[in-house]
Amino acid sequence: MTPDQIFSLASTTAMAGWLVLLASPVIPVWADRIAGIALPLLLSVGYSALILAFWSGSEGGFGSLAEVMQLFTLPELVLAGWIHYLAFDLFIGAWECRTARTEGIRFWFVVPCLGLTFMFGPVGLLLFMALRLVRRFQTAPAAA
Numbered sequence: 001m002t003p004d005q006i007f008s009l010a011s012t013t014a015m016a017g018w019l020v021l022l023a024s025p026v027i028p029v030w031a032d033r034i035a036g037i038a039l040p041l042l043l044s045v046g047y048s049a050l051i052l053a054f055w056s057g058s059e060g061g062f063g064s065l066a067e068v069m070q071l072f073t074l075p076e077l078v079l080a081g082w083i084h085y086l087a088f089d090l091f092i093g094a095w096e097c098r099t100a101r102t103e104g105i106r107f108w109f110v111v112p113c114l115g116l117t118f119m120f121g122p123v124g125l126l127l128f129m130a131l132r133l134v135r136r137f138q139t140a141p142a143a144a
Contacts, residue, residue: 003076006081006083010046012039013043013086014090017108020039021094024107034097035093049076050077050080051070054076092124092125093124096125097110113131
């Protein structure tokens with residue numbers, strides 16, 4: 001497969017997971033299994049294969065921004081980085097859904113968090129954590 005084909009397949013796979021998460025209120029067990037386990041693991045296998053195949057041919061490192069930029073001069077490693085984002089963001093989105101269900105947070109409050117997690121990863125996680133904090137303060141017993 002070409003890197004473009006792998007990119008398309010990985011992106012479609014992740015998108016399927018996000019659609020499953022949007023259906024999670026009606027299929028919670030399947031959403032957990034598909035979007036929370038199976039698809040992130042599948043993406044992780046693809047990521048691992050790319051890293052194993054192309055890491056040794058790369059230059060750069062993690063000591064400076066310039067070294068990190070040099071790591072991503074190979075298209076296959078940029079693709080691996082993209083799949084890394086897809087896998088982790090989907091995993092976090094599934095965790096948000098599972099946690100909201102456990103903590104009694106209405107799904108409609110989680111949807112914006114999912115959208116931001118999908119588009120901007122850590123921003124969505126930050127919003128979800130803020131939502132949980134607000135929820136805790138609302139449900140905390142009043143001090144006597």
